[in-house]
Amino acid sequence: MAQLQVKNLYKIFGLRSQTALEMAKDGKSKPEILEKTGCTLAVDNATFDIAEGETFVVMGLSGSGKSTVLRCLNRLWEPTAGSVMLDDVDIVAAPDEQLRQIRRTKMNMVFQHFGLLPHRTVVDNVAFGLEIQQVAPETRQERAYEIIKQVGLEGYGDMMTGELSGGMQQRVGLARALATDPDILLMDEAFSALDPLIRNQMQDELLDLQEQMQKTIVFITHDLDEALKLGDRIAIMKDGYIVQIGTPDEILTQPADDYVASFVQNVDRSKVITASSLMFDHPSRIVSPKDGVEVAIRRMRKMGISSLAVTGPKRAFKGYVRIDDAVKIQKKKGEGQTLEDVVMKDVPRTHPDTPIAELLPHVMESPYPIAVVDDEGRLQGLVMRSSVISEITGVENTDTPATLEDEA
Amino acid sequence: MIDLDIGGYIEIIIDWLTNNISPLFEAISAVVTTVIGGFESALMWVPYLIIILLLTALAWWLVSRGIAAFTLIGLLLIEAMGFWEDTMVTLALVLTAAVIALFFGIPTGILAARNKVVEGIVRPVLDTMQTMPAFVYLIPAVLFFGLGTVPGVVATVVFAMPPVVRLTNLGIRQVQPDVVEAAQAFGATPKQVLVKVQLPLALPTILAGINQTIMLALSMVVIAAMIGAGGLGGQVLRGITQLNVGLGFEAGFAIVILAIVLDRITQALGTGRQGTKQ
Numbered sequence: 001m002a003q004l005q006v007k008n009l010y011k012i013f014g015l016r017s018q019t020a021l022e023m024a025k026d027g028k029s030k031p032e033i034l035e036k037t038g039c040t041l042a043v044d045n046a047t048f049d050i051a052e053g054e055t056f057v058v059m060g061l062s063g064s065g066k067s068t069v070l071r072c073l074n075r076l077w078e079p080t081a082g083s084v085m086l087d088d089v090d091i092v093a094a095p096d097e098q099l100r101q102i103r104r105t106k107m108n109m110v111f112q113h114f115g116l117l118p119h120r121t122v123v124d125n126v127a128f129g130l131e132i133q134q135v136a137p138e139t140r141q142e143r144a145y146e147i148i149k150q151v152g153l154e155g156y157g158d159m160m161t162g163e164l165s166g167g168m169q170q171r172v173g174l175a176r177a178l179a180t181d182p183d184i185l186l187m188d189e190a191f192s193a194l195d196p197l198i199r200n201q202m203q204d205e206l207l208d209l210q211e212q213m214q215k216t217i218v219f220i221t222h223d224l225d226e227a228l229k230l231g232d233r234i235a236i237m238k239d240g241y242i243v244q245i246g247t248p249d250e251i252l253t254q255p256a257d258d259y260v261a262s263f264v265q266n267v268d269r270s271k272v273i274t275a276s277s278l279m280f281d282h283p284s285r286i287v288s289p290k291d292g293v294e295v296a297i298r299r300m301r302k303m304g305i306s307s308l309a310v311t312g313p314k315r316a317f318k319g320y321v322r323i324d325d326a327v328k329i330q331k332k333k334g335e336g337q338t339l340e341d342v343v344m345k346d347v348p349r350t351h352p353d354t355p356i357a358e359l360l361p362h363v364m365e366s367p368y369p370i371a372v373v374d375d376e377g378r379l380q381g382l383v384m385r386s387s388v389i390s391e392i393t394g395v396e397n398t399d400t401p402a403t404l405e406d407e408a
Numbered sequence: 409m410i411d412l413d414i415g416g417y418i419e420i421i422i423d424w425l426t427n428n429i430s431p432l433f434e435a436i437s438a439v440v441t442t443v444i445g446g447f448e449s450a451l452m453w454v455p456y457l458i459i460i461l462l463l464t465a466l467a468w469w470l471v472s473r474g475i476a477a478f479t480l481i482g483l484l485l486i487e488a489m490g491f492w493e494d495t496m497v498t499l500a501l502v503l504t505a506a507v508i509a510l511f512f513g514i515p516t517g518i519l520a521a522r523n524k525v526v527e528g529i530v531r532p533v534l535d536t537m538q539t540m541p542a543f544v545y546l547i548p549a550v551l552f553f554g555l556g557t558v559p560g561v562v563a564t565v566v567f568a569m570p571p572v573v574r575l576t577n578l579g580i581r582q583v584q585p586d587v588v589e590a591a592q593a594f595g596a597t598p599k600q601v602l603v604k605v606q607l608p609l610a611l612p613t614i615l616a617g618i619n620q621t622i623m624l625a626l627s628m629v630v631i632a633a634m635i636g637a638g639g640l641g642g643q644v645l646r647g648i649t650q651l652n653v654g655l656g657f658e659a660g661f662a663i664v665i666l667a668i669v670l671d672r673i674t675q676a677l678g679t680g681r682q683g684t685k686q
Contacts, residue, residue, distance in 0.1 A: 076589055104595030115590030119608050129594040131604070180594070 002049035003216050004073070004184060009046040009082030011068050014039030017080050030239050042068040044240035046082070052183075053214040057231030059221055065240040066220045070188050073218065074107050075099055086184070104133050108177035112189035114169045116161040122172050123148065123157040129180040140179075147175045152205070167198035174206075178213075187219045191226065203229055224263055228252070228272045236260050249277040268357075270392045275359060276352035278391055279372045279381030286311055286379070287321065289340045296326050296339060307368055309379060310343050317379040319343040320368050349373045352380055356388050363388050422548050433552045440504065440558045447500035456492050460484060463669060470676035475669075482665035491640060491662045498629050498639035499666065501557065505564035505625040510618060513569045517576025517617070518602070527577065534570040542567055542631050550635050560628075560637030568624040575617025579610030615678030622674055626667050640666070 012020045012033075020039035023032070030041045042065045050056045060066040071077040073084055075091060084091040086106060094102065108129060116125050123144045124131075130140035148157050151171045156164065161172055170190060177185055191199045203226060210217065221227050227234045228248040235245045236259075244256035252272055255261040287296045287308045296308055300323045310318040318340070325342040329335075348362040349371040362370055369382040451459070460483040468476035486495050520527040542563055549559035583606050591605045607614075633641030640659050647656025 074593055076593055100595040100597065102595075103593055109590070109593040111586050111590055113584075113586050115584070115586035117587060117605065117609075128591075128604075132591075132594050132596045132600055176590075176594075186593075 003052040003087065004050040004218075005083075005085040006046055006048050006050075006069075006073070007083045007085070009043055009069065009072055009084065010041075010080045011043035011065070011072050011077060012039050012041055012080045021080055041240050043072065043079075046237075046242055048235055048242065048245055050216055050218065052216055054232045055210060055217040055219060055230055057219045057221060057227040057234045058237060059224060059227040059231075059234055060237035061222055063239075064237040066222075066237050067188055068240075069237070070109075070186050070218060070220050073186060074103055074109060076109075104129065105180060106182055107184040107186055108180055108182040109186040109188065110170070110173045110177050110190040112193050114161075114166075114173045114193075116169060116172055116176075118160070118162050121158050121160055122153060122164070125161055125172050126175045126179050128176055133180070143179055144175075147179045150178070150209070151175045165198075166194050167202060170194060170202065174209075178209075182215070184216045184218065187217060189220050189222065192221065192223065199226070206230065224267060228267065236263065248272050249274060253277060270357035270360070271355050273356050273391055274352060275350050275354045275356065275370070275372045275383050276380065278356060278387050279352075279383045280387075281381035285309060285369075285382055287339065288312070289318075289338055291339075293326055293330050293339055296321060297323065297330060300326070309369075309371060309382060310339060311379050315378045317349065317371055317373045317377060319345040320347050320371075347371065350383070351375075356383075356391060359383060359388055360392070422551060426551050436562070437553050437558045440508070440561050443507065444500050444504040444557055444561060447503050448497060451496040451500055452493065456483075456487055460487075463673070467669065467673055471672050475672045479669050482669060486662045486665060489658050489662065491643065491659060494638070494640045494643055494659070495662055495666060498626075498641065498663070501561060501564065501629065501632065501637060501639060502622065502625045502670070505561050505568055505628075506618075506622045508561070509565050509569040509621050509625070510572055512565075513572035513617075513621065514576050514614065517573040517614075518580065518607075520573065520577040521580035521606075522598075522602075530573065530577075534573055537566050538570045542628065546631065546635055555636040557632075557637050559635050560632030563635070564625050564628040564632055567628050568621045571620035571624060572614070572617035575620065576610065576614050579613030579617070580606045582613065583609045612678050615674070619671065619674040619678060622670055623667065626663065626670065629663065 010021055010024060012024070014020060014037060016037040016039055020033050020037040020041065023036065024041050024044055028036075030044070033039060033041050044065070046065075046069055048056070058066045058069055068077060072079040072082075073091070075094075079092050082092065086102065089098070089102070091099065091102060117128065120128075123141060126147055127135075127140040127144040130143060135143075145157060148154060151174055153168065153171050153175065156168065161169055164172065170193075173190070191202050194202060207230065217230075219227075219230055221230075228251070231248060233245060233247055234251050236243045236251065236256075238259055244251060244260050246254070246256075249272070251260065252264050252267065252269055255264055284299055284303055285305075285308060287299060288311055300306065300308060306323045307320045310321050312318055321339055321343055325344075326339065329337045329339070329342060347368055348366045350359060350362070350373070352372050352374060359370055363383070363385040369384050372380040372383060374380050460480060463483065464476050464480045467479040486492060516526075516530060520530045545566060546559070546563055549563050553559040553562060587605055587609065588601060591601045596604065629637070629639060629641035630644050631641070633639065633645045640663050643659035644656055644663070647653065647659060
């Protein structure tokens with residue numbers, strides 16, 4: 001079940017927001033509303049669900065309303081209309097005290113410019129959320145030091161935050177948000193103010209931390225590479241509305257419109273697209289030992305290919321059988337050899353989540369397609385050399401399982 | 409043209425106030441008299457050498473050796489000119505006016521920072537307090553409180569309060585919005601935001617306001633003396649009325665010395681200690 005459900009969320013800045021809201025609901029455009037009412041439509045009918053433990057990235061250029069959406073989630077800015085359900089509570093309708101309770105325990109935030117208290121030490125900044133909850137000083141210090149260690153700030157606890165570099169300061173910001181152990185982390189362009197090297201490092205560390213913590217993260221960014229790297233799903237915003245929501249693969253391979261397409265065209269696709277989105281799964285490329293040699297040979301001849309993937313019960317991947325080996329057994333029928341005896345086991349295989357950049361060396365070396373095998377050893381599909389190359393070069397992939405493959 | 413007799417209306421209001429709410433003025437008078445009496449007797453009771461040494465030590469600790477030396481020599485000079493008691497009377501008046509001004513001014517500044525309507529009302533009032541010539545409200549002050557120290561203090565408060573209100577307001581408004589947002593995002597109540605974030609970060613600016621308030625209070629001592637406040641202002645006034653140039657200058661120097669000492673010490677409260685801490 002979704003942990004956070006945002007439904008028909010509107011945020012309009014300006015005095016005549018109600019009139020503007022009616023116009024927005026009638027489908028009037030942003031400039032039209034601005035001209036008639038003087039109001040800015042910042043978020044236009046945003047609806048999305050975020051699952052527990054998911055990293056949900058909201059991406060858009062400046063002025064697209066992405067930070068506004070985030071601030072509506074914890075009501076730093078009051079939404080004009082709509083609902084934000086956290087578990088079973090509508091945050092938008094919550095009274096002040098309940099809202100504060102949610103902010104203290106359920107969702108915390110990391111800010112672009114850190115928002116640290118310059119008159120306090122690192123540890124006192126990290127303990128700030130606990131201090132607000134009136135946790136006893138010893139307990140919160142202890143917890144703060146624990147978190148400081150976790151984010152790699154050990155030994156910096158007693159320094160003033162102003163003495164730290166940007167990357168270090170944002171670690172303090174992250175530690176401060178984690179200290180209260182919230183269910184949801186709101187990260188507003190958290191790494192955008194850092195220089196690229198540090199940003200990359202922080203992204204990696206966030207991914208590592210997320211592996212251990214499994215928090216629900218709502219991450220705002222204007223950087224597509226960052227979105228693709230961190231996001232389980234990405235929402236792309238333009239002029240206040242959400243253009244598309246999808247996994248990084250979906251965003252890259254099936255952009256909803258020209259806007260998204262123009263966004264993604266410069267991405268290094270090879271680092272983002274995974275084996276699972278390139279593989280195909282067709283019964284004519286697979287054979288099971290119980291099908292027998294005859295079937296295997298007929299399939300290969302019909303398809304004009306020289307090898308088939310061999311799978312056992314429950315699609316357990318065994319290897320490949322080559323046409324010449326199959327023909328050999330067919331000729332020596334009397335010796336009782338089966339397909340299983342001639343399976344080549346030493347063949348390239350990969351995991352569904354592997355980016356295709358890592359597949360490239362294997363496709364170039366191996367004469368066979370690459371088998372995509374999941375954690376349980378089941379064959380998920382096959383990746384062809386031609387589809388990897390066409391994906392990387394960006395040329396439309398017209399491969400279908402029926403076409404001739406280029407292997408030896 | 410329309411002929412408006414604003415002065416006439418104000419006279420009516422002042423008359424009405426004098427006749428009808430004199431208990432309020434008496435209460436204010438009693439409070440001011442008590443505070444200033446307390447300061448005066450305390451300052452008079454302590455031997456002058458001890459006060460001089462204390463201020464010198466404070467200047468040394470907060471500011472620098474140079475200012476400490478200036479404090480020592482300057483205050484000894486005042487004593488040598490025979491103005492010690494007058495100086496203490498003036499200091500008591502300044503401190504009383506400053507304490508009252510801060511007591512009302514800081515909360516007003518906080519309110520103005522948190523509420524646009526309050527700010528909208530407060531600003532023109534502050535403009536009036538600062539630019540209305542002091543002599544104009546000196547007379548009603550005498551009507552309300554009679555001659556003496558009390559109307560002097562009241563007039564001084566009126567003149568000296570605006571900087572601390574303005575700078576408290578400014579200081580809080582200048583706190584970076586994302587720091588305030590961060591505190592709110594962590595579930596801080598408005599009071600927690602004020603106490604844990606806004607006031608500590610606005611402190612240097614607020615202290616600059618306190619410094620300005622004290623300096624303005626000191627600049628009012630001669631005017632306050634015109635309605636009988638006494639002290640160094642009284643000596644200056646006597647110098648003027650008796651055409652005694654020497655006396656006027658002597659008392660004037662004493663005011664300058666006191667002003668420099670108070671300024672350097674209160675300024676260091678705002679910047680110096682904050683500076684050494686970081």
